[in-house]
Amino acid sequence: MTLPSRVQLIDVGPRDGLQNEKQPVPAAVKIELVHRLQAAGLTEIEVTSFVSPKWVPQMADNAEVMNGIQRQASVRYSVLTPNAQGFEAASKTRPDEIVVFGAASEAFSHKNINCSIAESIERFAPVVQAALAAGIAVRGAMSCTVACPYEGEVAPERVAYLAGLMKQIGVQRVDVADTIGAGTPLKVQKAIEATLPYFDVDHICGHFHDTYGQALANTLAALQMGVWNFQSSVAGLGGCPYAKGATGNVSTEDVVYMLHGMGIETGIDLDKLVDAGAFISGFLGRQPNSNVAKAILNKRLG
Ligand SMILES: CC(C)(COP(=O)([O-])OP(=O)([O-])OC[C@H]1O[C@@H](n2cnc3c(N)ncnc32)[C@H](O)[C@@H]1OP(=O)([O-])[O-])[C@@H](O)C(=O)NCCC(=O)NCCSC(=O)C[C@@](C)(O)CC(=O)[O-]
Numbered sequence: 001m002t003l004p005s006r007v008q009l010i011d012v013g014p015r016d017g018l019q020n021e022k023q024p025v026p027a028a029v030k031i032e033l034v035h036r037l038q039a040a041g042l043t044e045i046e047v048t049s050f051v052s053p054k055w056v057p058q059m060a061d062n063a064e065v066m067n068g069i070q071r072q073a074s075v076r077y078s079v080l081t082p083n084a085q086g087f088e089a090a091s092k093t094r095p096d097e098i099v100v101f102g103a104a105s106e107a108f109s110h111k112n113i114n115c116s117i118a119e120s121i122e123r124f125a126p127v128v129q130a131a132l133a134a135g136i137a138v139r140g141a142m143s144c145t146v147a148c149p150y151e152g153e154v155a156p157e158r159v160a161y162l163a164g165l166m167k168q169i170g171v172q173r174v175d176v177a178d179t180i181g182a183g184t185p186l187k188v189q190k191a192i193e194a195t196l197p198y199f200d201v202d203h204i205c206g207h208f209h210d211t212y213g214q215a216l217a218n219t220l221a222a223l224q225m226g227v228w229n230f231q232s233s234v235a236g237l238g239g240c241p242y243a244k245g246a247t248g249n250v251s252t253e254d255v256v257y258m259l260h261g262m263g264i265e266t267g268i269d270l271d272k273l274v275d276a277g278a279f280i281s282g283f284l285g286r287q288p289n290s291n292v293a294k295a296i297l298n299k300r301l302g
Pocket of ligand 1 (some may be wrong): 005016019049050052053055056081082083086087101112113114141142143144146177178180181207241243
């Protein structure tokens, strides 16, 4: 079995991590979190989303956050854009990559973005075209590739259908997301397998929530298939407002610890990453949701 020697991590903490927080998180805190993540060596950060503030109030300060970041040339800053209105606002803030986000389940598509899968693709197509014409990279997030909070198990054929549509409209790479963290390694591998006819392994990102504690095992299962791009969330922050009960993404700290322990490079300084997680967890008034972060913080206390 040959595993990748290097993994690219996209920290989605500032976006996926914070979108569901009930308490207001000031833009200055979000900006500081981005700064701390880039100081820890993250070279891809999902910063915010240009969605309706009525649907996701926590992301209403999207432009302020994007405009407040002291950018580093080596870092790719991405934002979610569900439609032309979101893209128009986002493009003024110069993202390096936009993310259109669809679902392999019809019910989730309706709950999350208020339209069917087919309608979502119709909305995304002009956004993708406009982004590519402006030299902005395009990623497609595919939610519910294993299970849906409303429909239950999702068949790999549904994933293949969505991946095919994403490819048709010009999306450059896709996230295979286990939105509710219900997946187990073989199921996640099936979802990736269903995507492979449309996107090669270099253009597939694993995005695993950790609700059932399977996300590290799922990450390893994806690595075994050659996937080397993953999303994770500092301090295990997060959850989707339209996936009730689902917890955050696998924590970046846990993934980095596992990868480094396997001799796989990430370019990330784990100590600085733990500090970034402690910073945002301190603001939120709780412990980081990461075993590795807790172990390191306890060790520091002696
Ligand atoms: C997609 C919409 C906007 C459709 O929502 P809609 O209500 O169908 O939209 P509409 O076009 O009918 O417009 C209704 C109102 O929304 C406004 N509007 C319309 N578009 C925008 C926009 N872009 N930015 C700001 N405002 C917008 C528009 O201006 C109008 O305002 P009003 O006239 O009522 O004052 C809505 O459903 C929405 O915002 N959904 C976002 C849901 C969301 O952000 N979910 C979380 C992210 S996805 C996720 O977390 C999963 C992921 C990616 O991490 C992977 C995984 O784990 O699965």
